[in-house]
Amino acid sequence: MEYIYAVFVLLYGMVFGSFFNVVGMRTAKGQSVIRPRSSCPACRTPLTWKELVPLFSYLFLRGRCRTCGAKISFLYPATELLTGLLFSLSYLQFGFSWEWLQALVFLSLLMIVTVSDLDSMIIPNRVLLVFSLLFLVIRLADPLVPWWDSLAGALLGFSVLYLLAAVTRGGMGGGDIKLFFVLGLFLGTKKVLLTLFFASFLGTLFGLLLIALKKFRRKKPVPFAPFIGVGAWIAYLYGDRLLAWYLSTFLQ
Ligand SMILES: [Zn+2]
Incomplete structure (x- = not known):
């Protein structure tokens, strides 16, 4: 049962990872994390929900924009997968506990600053x-x-x-x-x-x-x-x- 939870946590973690990408890349540029909706940096086409599924969209699109074919940064799926894995592994270590919650907040900071520093050196x-x-x-x-x-x-x-x-x-x-x-x-x-x-x-x-x-x-x-x-x-x-x-x- 513990491992079934761990898989759920992995999937939820990937959604958080996707959010950390947005926070890390946008706040460094002084943009809002809510608006506008995510779009392709090359052709500005807004992304549909099919293109916003963590990790799977990247794999399905083979790392390229559906509209213009521009390469999507590897940082996106890497952050999503790593966040999912770390959330899941820390669950296996701490269980559903107050300590785990602390670990998740701490991990969130580490992931966001890593993304923003890699993306914009800020x-x-x-x-x-x-x-x-x-x-x-x-x-x-x-x-x-x-x-x-x-x-x-x-x-x-x-x-x-x-x-x-x-x-x-x-x-x-x-x-x-x-x-x-x-x-x-x-x-x-x-x-x-x-x-x-x-x-x-x-x-x-x-x-x-x-x-x-x-x-x-x-x-x-x-x-x-x-x-x-x-x-x-x-x-x-x-x-x-x-x-x-x-x-x-x-x-x-
Ligand atoms: Zn594009």
Whole structure:
């Protein structure tokens, strides 16, 4: 029975993923998330419901607009599928619980900032504001131990990123700095630092891979939010266990 629910959650998750695409791509450009209806970016033909079914429309249309044949960005189906999978896997981990709901809100932020950063190299202030309010409510209802760890995490995340941005001179954007404030609010001091550790590690690996494939361009900025997203999700799920293991191994 649990797996039947997991499939339902997967399908619902793909619908949310479709919405995250809209939010991530439109708020970065200052557009409304409700109006106008979605249309093909190339020929402006409004999409019918048949073209708006998450993932399946993309597969059915073989990745091209039905009217003009323009290629549809792979980001759409990728976000839909990944959101569905993460919603479903987190259900299998947490079950129908308050903790699962928290995980879903957290995942929503990570997916939206990943989409907007990949699409336009912007992490929209409106999105960060909405989620900082949501996290504030969550942490009032379910405080970290000690309760001020949320506040300390937010300030620490912001300060460390601010210093990094000053040192690297433009390697980190203002959006990344503000994002770490919001992440710290939810995760607290230890896990916000872990997030930075994993994000930097993954970002460096990716950079080395680009150099090895000779695709690295010094002038071309790389969106950092996808790495922050993966790092934050690892820190959220495994942070406690990783820190306990680290402390017992290296600091006896
Ligand atoms: Zn078109």
